[in-house]
Amino acid sequence: MLFSSLFSLRLWQWLLPVCVVLLGSGCASVEPRKASQPTFTTVYVVRHAEKDPAPSLLDPSLTAAGKQRAQTLVDTLRKAPITAIFSTATTRTRSTAEPLATARQLTVQPYDARQLRALAARIRREYKGQAVLVVGHSNTILETVEALGAPRPAPAVQDSEYDYLLEVRLPQDSTQAATAVARRYGVR
Incomplete structure (x- = not known):
């Protein structure tokens, strides 16, 4: 009897700390997960x-159809969390960007279409994890995609095509490649 009592006591001396650790870990407060960037x-x-x-x-200024397309851009990007808008210094690009800038209470930031690598570097540096809009020209939008490190999602943009919406995704992980897709928006 004495042997079994000693055995039980030693068992409890060993089990008690294990139980405390196990029970304590189940009661530990769990930190809420932070929203991931x-x-x-x-x-x-x-x-x-x-x-x-x-x-x-x-x-040149925008035509009535151009003004309608600029308004359609606001509707097309309504769910996109745009935090910055860039435009070249021409009236037509600024007029395309302005309705979305007004809707989002943002200032249209100018960029030089001859310095696309500088624009791409700025976007990567200052707008990491965000969404931005770049308004350019038929002979610069595909080059902008390339400056951002993605392949062209369309072979060319004709002078009569105003409805391309190119979406470029720049991974935070620099070992992953940037991607681009071409969609259309508004009336063709």
Whole structure:
């Protein structure tokens, strides 16, 4: 009897700390998970909307159809969490960007279409994990995608095409490749 009592006592001396550790770990407070930052930066790239076709105009304005397309861009990107908008210095690009900038209470930031690598570096550096819009021209939007490190999602943009919406995803992990897809928006 004495032997079994000693055995039980030693068993409890060993089991008690184990039980305390196990019970304590089950009662430990669990920290809520922090909302994870997106694992990529999204860059939407569009050409300016329809412009006045008169060849004598150096800086043409948008046509009525162009103004409608600029408004359609607001609706198309309504769920996108745009935090910055970039445009070249022309009237047509600024006029395309302005309705979305007004809706989001953002300032349209100018960029030089001859310095696309600088724009890409700025977006990567200053807007990591965010979404931005870049408004350019038929001869710069595919080049913008390439400057961001993604392959062209379309072979070319014709002078008569105003409806491309290019979406570039820049992974935070620099070992992963950037991707781009081409969609259309508004009336063709």
